[in-house]
Amino acid sequence: MPKTPTPHNAALEGDFAPVVLMPGDPLRAKYIAETYLDDARQVTGVRGMLGFTGSYQGKPVSVMGHGMGMPSIGIYSYELYHNYGVETIIRVGSAGGYADDLELRDVVAAQGACTDSNYANQFGLPGTFAPIADFELLSAAVAAAKRQGVKIRVGNVLSSDVFYDGGANERAWKPMGVLATEMEAAALYMNAAAAGKRALCLLTISDIPSRGLGLPAEERQTSFNQMLEVALETALSC
Numbered sequence: 001m002p003k004t005p006t007p008h009n010a011a012l013e014g015d016f017a018p019v020v021l022m023p024g025d026p027l028r029a030k031y032i033a034e035t036y037l038d039d040a041r042q043v044t045g046v047r048g049m050l051g052f053t054g055s056y057q058g059k060p061v062s063v064m065g066h067g068m069g070m071p072s073i074g075i076y077s078y079e080l081y082h083n084y085g086v087e088t089i090i091r092v093g094s095a096g097g098y099a100d101d102l103e104l105r106d107v108v109a110a111q112g113a114c115t116d117s118n119y120a121n122q123f124g125l126p127g128t129f130a131p132i133a134d135f136e137l138l139s140a141a142v143a144a145a146k147r148q149g150v151k152i153r154v155g156n157v158l159s160s161d162v163f164y165d166g167g168a169n170e171r172a173w174k175p176m177g178v179l180a181t182e183m184e185a186a187a188l189y190m191n192a193a194a195a196g197k198r199a200l201c202l203l204t205i206s207d208i209p210s211r212g213l214g215l216p217a218e219e220r221q222t223s224f225n226q227m228l229e230v231a232l233e234t235a236l237s238c
């Protein structure tokens with residue numbers, strides 16, 4: 001395995017569990033560790049990007065923030081897959097809802113991730129790569145949601161480089177059936193594919209831009225329990 005620590009991660013080889021939950025927000029990572037993991041210990045905090053390892057129902061599980069945007073998740077997920085031997089990453093993010101029947105706090109599973117980023121250029125492909133979730137993880141998440149009585153929408157999302165887009169992304173992508181927008185799933189799915197590893201992105205609707213709705217920052221850190229419990233049960237299947 002390549003060397004640890006890395007320039008961005010202070011953890012040593014063996015500090016991460018094979019399955020890692022990743023929110024963008026490092027304080028959401030801390031909340032997940034404190035709320036759900038037994039014997040959680042902090043394994044990294046470089047640049048404030050907190051990472052923890054503990055156990056959930058007896059299974060080793062890690063949680064670490066990945067920051068905002070594709071370059072950021074690109075670095076952290078690459079290092080987890082390649083330097084730390086991580087096999088599975090489940091992103092647990094927030095998203096802006098596009099589909100008319102989505103409400104604040106609804107849970108979405110990103111089956112596919114469209115993108116306006118050129119992240120795929122690095123792979124030199126003679127066409128367009130389709131970033132998709134690992135099917136077994138997606139199936140496990142859908143089954144976990146059903147057992148927990150959580151409504152989950154499965155479909156395409158948009159991973160955009162732009163947060164403040166004035167509504168342009170929704171006007172363009174919603175007519176193509178895209179359910180919601182966020183900023184990292186496509187890069188995560190591409191890194192997983194290139195590494196031969198597994199990834200899934202679960203999202204909680206935190207904003208409905210077309211209706212001017214949005215949750216306060218504190219709720220984005222601490223109120224995504226339905227999605228988190230689906231993600232943790234999915235992690236148990238890994």
Ligand SMILES: O=P(O)(O)O[C@H]1O[C@H](CO)[C@@H](O)[C@H]1O
Nearest residue numbers: 023024025068093094182183
């Ligand atoms: O809440 P997180 O997981 O950070 O996800 C979403 O929130 C951030 C923008 O507010 C972007 O990272 C976007 O993908």
Ligand SMILES: O=c1cc[nH]c(=O)[nH]1
Nearest residue numbers: 094095096181182207
């Ligand atoms: O990328 C994102 C994340 C949350 N809410 C949005 O509107 N966009």
